[in-house]
């Protein structure tokens with residue numbers, strides 16, 4: 192019995208860790224952390240049976256085990272391969288792995304559009320990060336790409352199938368978390384698509400978790416779409432006593448000022464929902480979609496987000512004064528005055544609560560407030576003259 196529980200050692204990129212028998216290479220690499228950990232687009236530790244589909248986590252096994260130190264001839268999916276005692280694994284130290292990962296990213300991007308500038312997932316998209324590290328500027332693919340029309344699946348979720356990489360995570364959430372699977376992958380090969388059967392809406396109280404597990408922007412929150420960019424919002428940890436016993440009630444509020452734009456489950460460093468008392472912290476749709484006021488929550492404080500993430504930018508500064516002066520940055524030029532563009536910017540109108548608009552914000556939403564508050568003329572020519580006057584006034 193003691194033998195069974197004995198820890199085994201595995202070396203990944205020259206770092207040795209001790210793990211329980213049955214641990215996968217990916218889980219062992221996560222214990223090391225940092226760049227040594229292979230990316231995972233389909234594996235999700237909280238979803239049973241996930242992994243083995245995207246091939247982004249491929250690694251080289253340079254030695255199988257102490258008992259049989261022969262290398263494995265092919266690269267293996269680290270999310271599905273369990274470690275053996277004395278195994279030697281290469282991830283970032285292997286040229287073969289880097290080459291294969293570049294190829295996998297090229298495949299994933301065959302049909303995935305590069306529409307990050309207009310995609311709601313931008314800034315927190317795992318494929319975006321992966322493309323940045325492993326993608327190339329061009330593509331060798333010359334054939335027609337798969338395209339789909341956007342589909343509202345249920346009142347809260349929009350499916351943009353063109354962006355889907357068929358990782359199956361959302362299907363597993365439907366099956367294992369929402370306990371009401373009404374969607375899946377229909378058809379095969381180039382025609383494979385995520386769809387609801389007989390156009391049935393996903394209206395289970397835990398369906399919103401599909402948005403959290405989707406590694407790309409294929410499933411987005413209809414109550415947040417186009418309301419803001421994540422890097423402009425401030426993530427705050429918050430909790431409430433949710434009536435639903437399956438909901439953990441612990442969330443991240445994505446705020447701007449006092450306004451709550453979006454509510455999500457809290458994520459761990461691997462982008463998966465955090466666990467509490469050994470259980471995944473899934474949240475219900477009431478918490479996610481209906482509690483959009485700061486007063487609905489007990490706010491705990493700023494969410495800890497990696498400094499390298501675009502979302503963390505400017506939010507966790509230590510008190511270090513920048514060395515450069517504006518004069519230095521401008522090559523010795525001394526600006527007369529800095530213009531406050533916010534005084535004439537429509538989108539900063541404090542009378543508009545963006546998160547409460549029923550759809551994406553549109554110019555008409557601001558026209559009303561402009562004509563009442565700022566008296567900006569509606570005729571475009573007059574507006575230009577008005578703006579010039581404002582700029583002159585600001586420049587003194």
Ligand code: SF4
Pocket residue numbers: 354355356357358359360361362385401404405406407409410
């Ligand atoms: S919609 Fe998202 S979560 Fe579902 S299979 Fe596609 S990429 Fe994965």
Ligand code: FES
Pocket residue numbers: 230231232233234242243244245246247248249268269270271
């Ligand atoms: S994460 Fe291992 S194959 Fe997708």
